[in-house]
Amino acid sequence: MQKGAAIFFCIIILIFSLSLVNAQENKQYHLKLLAVQDDGKEYEGSDADLFLEIKEGSGRVFLETFPLTKFDTQISTRFAKDIACNHFKLNCNQHDFIYTIKAKTNIIGGPSAGAAIAALTTIGILNLKYDDKIAITGTINSGGIIGPVGGVKEKMEAAARNGLQKVLIPKGTALHKPILPENITNTTKNNTTEEHLNLIQYGKENLSLEIIEVVDLDEVIFHFTGVDLNHKNVSIEENKAYREIMRQLQEELCTRTAEIEKEFQKEKFILDNETFSTVEKKKSRAENATAEDDFYSAASFCFGANIGLKNALFKLQKLNRAEITKNFAKIEKKNYALEKKVDLEKIETISDLQAFMVVKERLNDVKQQLKKFEESKKEEPLEELYGLLAYTEERYFSAISWMQFFNMEGKKYHFEGTLLQKSCEQKIAESEERHQYVTLFIGPVNIIHIKEKIDDAKGSFANGEFALCLITAAQAKAEANAILSSIGVQDEAFEDFLNSKQTAVERLIAENSVEGIFPILGYSYYQYANSLRNETSSATLVYLEYALEMSDLGIYFPEEKKFLERIGGMKIRKEWWYFGMGLALGLGSMYLIMKKKGKPKGARKSELLGI
Secondary structure, three states: OOOHHHHHHHHHHHHHHHHHHHHHHHEEEEEEEEEEEOOOOOEEEEEEEHHHEEEEEOOOOEEEEEOOOHHHHHHHHHHHHHHHHHHHOOOOOOEEEEEEEEEEOOOOOOHHHHHHHHHHHHHHHHOOOOOOOEEEOEEEEEEEEEEEEHHHHHHHHHHHHHOOEEEEEEEEOEOOOOOOOOOOOOHHHHHHHHHHHHHHHHHHOOOEEEEEOOOOOOHHHHHHHHHOOOOOOOOOOOHHHHHHHHHHHHHHHHHHHHHHHHHHHOOOOOOOOOHHHHHHHHHHHHHHHHHHHHHHHHHHHHHHHHHHHHHHHHHHHHHHHHOOOOHHHHHHHHHHHHHHHOOOOOOOHHHHHHHHHHHHHHHHHHHHHHHHHHHOOOOOHHHHHHHHHHHHHHHHHHHHHHHHHHHOOOEEEEOHHHHHHHHHHHHHHHHHHHHHHHHHHHOOOHHHHHHHHOOOOOOOHHOOOHHHHHHHHHHHHHHHHHHHHOOOOOOHHHHHHHHHHHHHHHHHHHHHHHOOOHHHHHHHHHHHHHHHHOHHHHHHHHHHHHHHHHOOOHOOOOOOOHHHHHHHHOOOOOOOOHHHHHHHHHHHHHHHHHHHHHOOOOOOOHHOOOO
């Protein structure tokens, strides 16, 4: 009887534990979405419901909408999920994500639900408690940055009608500028006084809403949950080996500047005023960067000066087509030999991989210039050929300089061919998705350079050049992200936008540095972006995007760990703890009951111990 009771008790506990697991697996997360709809005369705020179910799986994304939304909603959903997973380093590959959007009427499609989708994804994976009386409107961009959207005032009004208490809006959008259908003018709509409406004040006084501007996904999660996942002071500590090698690289390129200038003196050539001014400016910037220990930027400025000087030198030497052809032939021979040498390099660390990628990328660029010369050497004016030769020579020299980074030590990884191949495939897929996404906004003509990079990456993949494929696809993705991130950002908010992007880069570099994976390329691009900050915002943004892409290569090549380290690093979901506790309790209870039953009354201690 006691044995039967024990078994029954154990089964009840197991069933209870399994029910907890099933309940967690089927838990649904929900947020209100804010949208706008067009009634033919003006835009009106509308609401929708976003639901998320997370099941065991392999990282797939499913989207169901009622009624159907535009195609860009499907892309933005997957995009938002990926950014949330990458930004917080969530283990999303073991889950499938089922998103459902329900709206009362047809709403204007677009990526404005991106921030909400990213937030709900984070909440769901971490199973955080959250306030569903809060809504967010905004796009989600690389680095977890919240991007601007239209119709914020109308969306706020919809939030008030639905009993929400707080609305999060993108930084820089609190100053209202009404959106109008194409056939409606400010005059006919009679609301020109709203041009400078402060939405924070408007929400408080007219809608009983708290309106808060947010910059990134970290702030969004904090407002929804009260949990501060990422906001901690980050400090980038420059790797000493990187610093010394980059200093040597800078010295080589800047010494080359002086050597080319000596050729001018030797042949008694005088630079024209325009070239002289440009070169002197680059030399000055290189000196300033060197004084600040920004050796990558200094090397880049000297590289630019060298191209200008070489171009001017060839013009003054009046090289003919035969001499130019001879010089290109020499470069081709040296480039081929260096490529063979690079292919023999042993790739054991992320530093090795980055050195391999950047050298191969420069050598490939040289080959592209050689091909361009062969196609145009007969028709192209000599002036153009001089510039092409100058660039090709300096590009080859920079490849030689970057070879020094093969000497940099770091954590060892197992770079199997299949892993590098898969990382290349994944990066191509990511870049194609971004390209397709940005095409929806500005069309394909204006971003043909991104498509060309993706095609180059595919060509490298087909040729088995997986490292070259990886860096090329990463550049394409970064350039697409730069466009997506900046769409709709007002001039007055652009500085804050760049600051947020820079903070995201700094956090990523710091995190990887702590893990012993110093991102050579990511840090170099980060420094160069800072050096361009006061000169050109667009170039600054592109290099910050490059830095983001190249600062986290370790995610594609997980470090080999021993069995105990893998077990120690596993994150067990809460519901399986419930199951484990229930199982232990059930088995423990059964053991105690059976032990009690088996103990004979009056038995001696020696008999119980089996002595």
